[in-house]
Amino acid sequence: MALDTPLRRLFDYLPPAPAGAGPEPLPGMRVRVPFGRQRLVGTVVAVTDSSELPPERLKPILEVLDATPLFDAHALELILWTADYYHHPIGEVLAGAIPKALRLGVGATETEEHWTVTPAGAAAHAAGEPRRAKNQRALLEVLIAAGGSARAALLDERGENWREAARALQARGFAGRSVAALERAAGTVRVRAAGPTLMPEQDDAVQQVGAAFGRYAAFVLEGVTGSGKTEVYLRLSERALAAGCGVLVLVPEIGLTPQLVARFRERFEAPLAVLHSGLTDAERLAAWRDARTGRARLVLGTRSAVFAPVADLGLIVVDEEHDGSFKQHEGALRYSARDLAVMRASLAHVPVLLGSATPSLETLHNVDAGRYLRLRLLRRPGESRPPLLKLIDLRSSAVESGLATPAALAMQRHLEAGGQVLVFLNRRGFAPTLLCTACGWIAPCRDCDARLTVHLAAARLRCHHCGAEAPLPQRCPQCGFAVKPVGQGTERIEAALAARFPTVPIVRLDRDVVRKRGDLEQVVHRMVSGEARILVGTQMVTKGHDFPNLTLVVVLNADQGLFSTDFRAAERLAQTIVQVAGRAGRGTRPGEVLIQTEFPQHPLLQSLLEKGYDGFAATALEERRQAEWPPFSRLAAVRASARTREAALGFLAEARASGERHAAGLRLLGPVPAAMAKRAGRFHAQLLVESRERRALHRFLERWVAEIGALKSAQRVRWALDVDPLELF
Ligand SMILES: [Zn+2]
C-alpha cells in the first residue's frame, strides 16, 4: 500500500473486514486506511499473502474506494518506475499523479444516485400507507409517478427537502438507494476535414511510425518550424483513433502553444481532454475522468499529463521535446516528462514520437546509439531556401539603443520591401539595472543576489527571481543624485524602435504583455493580420507561432549563453537561435537572420553558422564526450537551501562525507554555492554526483538518499534530489 507520506516505503494492511463486503482490493485501487490516529487515502500497489509484520499488528483496510483500478497496469508500473528512478517516496509520486479530489477520496467515476420504490413500498402505497407521514407519502407518489425510480438530481430539482423522508422510507423497507456509474457515451471521433496532401518526407514519417503501432519504438521527428510536424501528429493520431486507441500528446506549455491544441480541435470532432496547470481542481478532475473512461480519446497536456490515464493508449507524441519545461525542477519530485513518456511507451508497448526543430543532445545521442530512429522533414512546404544567418560584430559597429547600424539598415530594407521584422531579446522590462552615476549605487534586490529590473511603464522596480517590487525612485537613495536605467530590455527596445521607425506599428511579446488568457492571441493576431510590422519579443516568440510574412530576425544579444558554467548553456543558446531564426522566411519570401555578438569568432557561433544545428550538435556532442558530461555520463544533484550559507553548505559537506564512504567509481563534485546563491532570502547550494554508469549511480543513490535524510543537518535545510538535472549552477 502506498500512502501519501514522505516515508520511502510501502505499508501492509489486511483486506477489509468482513471479507466479501465491497469490492476486493486490487493493485491500482484506492482504499481508506487507519494510519496512526488519522485516516488516509492510499493506493494498493500489490496484493501479497505475507508481511514482515506479525498478523496481530496489521490493521484491516476500512473501505475500498474504487470499483476498478484507477491506474491500468502500465500506468501503475510507470509510477513505480518513477519512484524508483528518481528515488522519491512512492506515496508522493502516486498522489502527485492524480487530481486533488481523487487524493481526498472522491469517486473516480461520475456517479448518479437513484431512489427506487421496493415492492413493499408499492404495496404500502396502494394501501394508502404511510398515513401519518405526509412527506414520505408524497415522495412515494413522486417515485411511482416517475416509473418507480428517480434520480436524486431530479428530486433535488423539486426544491423540497426530500432526503429525510427518503431515509425514513428506506428504514421501513419501502424505498432503496442505489449509486451507479454515470454512463456517458464513449467518445465518438470524426475527422472534420481531410488534411492537406502530405509531402514525401511527411508521408514517410507517417508510414514508419504507423508501422510500429502495437509495439514499442521511439522516433525523433526533426523539422524546422513550418515543416509540417503537426500534420504528422494529426495523421498518426487519426490512425490510432481509427484503430480504437487513445493518443497522448505532451506539449511544453499550453498557454504558449494554443495553435497545436487548436489544430487538433479543428481536425477532430471529438471530446479532447486538455490537462495543464491553469485548470481549476474541478476542471482537472473532469478532464482526468474523460481520459480514463475513454470519453476523450485525445489527451493533450503539459508535463504532469505524462501520468494521465489514457484508455487503450496507442500512441504518445512529445512536441518540442528539447524544451526545458518538460523537466520539473522545482519541488520535491524532479522528473523529466519527456523521459517518462518514452518509458511509458515502452511499458505500454506503443510507439512514441519526439518532435523538435532542435533535438536535445541526449536525444541525438540516443539516435546515434540506435535506440531512437530519426525521421526528418527538411523541406518547408512551398519554400525553397532556409533563412540566411549572419553575424554582426558589436565591437566594430555603431550601436544605438542596443541596435547596431547594419541591423537597423536591414530592418529599414525589409520594412520597405513589405516584410515584417522580429527583434529578439531574452530580457523583459525596460532595463536590467538602475544606476546612480554619481556614487555608483545599483538598485539591488534585498532577498536575492540580483539587481532589480526597471519597468518604466509601470514605474516599478521588480526582481525577476523572487517577484519583489518597489516604486521606481527618481533620485539615488544614497546620495540624492539622479538615477538612470542601464542596459536593454524588451520594453526599452520597443520604445527605441518606435522612435526610429515612427510610422511602423510595433507589438511586444513577453511575460509582461501576456498576463491573461487571450493576450497572446491578440499579439499574434496583430502580426499575422499585418497590422503590426515589427515584433519585439523574448523566448516566448520561439513557441510555434506562424508569422508567414516575417522576413528578418534580429537577435540583439547572443552572448549571454556563450560563457556559462553550465555545460548545457551552449546547447540552449544554439536551440534558441535556430528556433528564433525559424520564424523568418516562411512562405515564399526568403528569410534573413542577423545575430549581434561581441564574439563573432566563438566556435559555437561558427559551427552553427557554417554547418547549421546538425553541425553544432556534432561538435557539442564530441565536447561532451571528451569532458564526460551527459549523455556520456550520468548526473544527480542534491540541492539544498537554507536561511544561512553555513547551514546549506554544512549539510552538503556532511552529505558528501557520508557518500564518499561508498562512492567507489563515482565522482562527487562540490558542494558549491549557486551562481546566484541568495534567492528569495534563502541561500542555495548544490552537490553533484557523476557516474559513467547508470546502474552504479542508482545503487549509490539508493543508499545515499536514505543516509542524507537521516542527517541531523538535514533538519535545518530544504533539500531535494535531482536525477538527470537539466540546469546546473
Ligand atoms: Zn548615488
Ligand SMILES: [Zn+2]
Ligand atoms: Zn529577488
